[in-house]
Amino acid sequence: MNADLSTNFAYLFEEELLKEINNLGVPKKFKADTVIIELEDFIKSMPLLLSGAIKILREDEKGEELVLYYLEKGDTCAMTLSCCMGQTKSKIRAVAETDVSLILLPKEKMTVWLSKYKSWQSFILESYHNRVEELLEAIDTIAFLKMEDRLFKYLKDKAMVIHNDVLQVTHKQISEDLHTSRVVVSRLLKKLENEQKIALHRNSIKVLQL
Known part of the structure; x- marks a missing residue:
């Protein structure tokens, strides 16, 4: 089993889920400043971040970017999950802030695991909560600071x-x-x-x- 997977997620997920992730997930590495997900891309898989950091951005009609939040090891992107489950195009751009190592999970398993594994359900709900908190913080920063x-x-x-x-x-x-x-x-x-x-x-x- 991927050592980074065990290190970052063993305390979160059941052994059976870890085995599924290890067997079905595709490991990927990206150099710093590499675009990992582009705006308007159809999302075919969801990332689990094993090491490094990813910057999540929005872009306006003039092509100007705004940083929404960062993902660190042990995180996933709730917006990516929404696109996976809704089969919609990406609303964000994800860029490697540092060198990044992650596992790409097949989108077909996202809803299956939600009903099959309580730990996955808790992980996804917490991810949504954390991203919403970060988005609110980003809005407050722009509006009030x-x-x-x-x-x-x-x-x-x-x-x-x-x-x-x-x-x-x-x-x-x-x-x-x-x-x-x-x-x-x-x-x-x-x-x-x-x-x-x-x-x-x-x-x-x-x-x-x-």
Whole structure:
């Protein structure tokens, strides 16, 4: 059995379900910045994340992206599950934030396992709950936080997801993720540095307050 599967999910799932996942799942690896799921794709399988982190994005009619939330090891994407069960096109883009290892599960098994395994039912319901909480947090961040606070939260969230307080991210990437200009990002990063919340380096940003 896949060692990462046992490590991440043995405490969640029955032995029989783990065996089914191991036998039916297709292991995949993606390099950082690789698009894993594209907007308007038909979803044929659901991912279980074994290692790394995935960024979930929405895109508007102008092609501008907005970060909704991150997936970490042990997670799945509730939106992907909805598309699997509803046979609809993807409403999100999933991009590898770091190098990623996952298992793709056949969509035909999603509803079968919901009735067959209580642990799977609990896992899916908890996944939905967590994603809804994260979506509400994203909405609150956009609606109620000043851009400076949004930027600092974005940096802290990214650091926690990749488990590293040194971020290899450009001002351009940040501006795209936050729907603002690179000039604004550069100005606010300098302000955060003056407040000793971050340290700016030539090709990286160190988050000092997590």
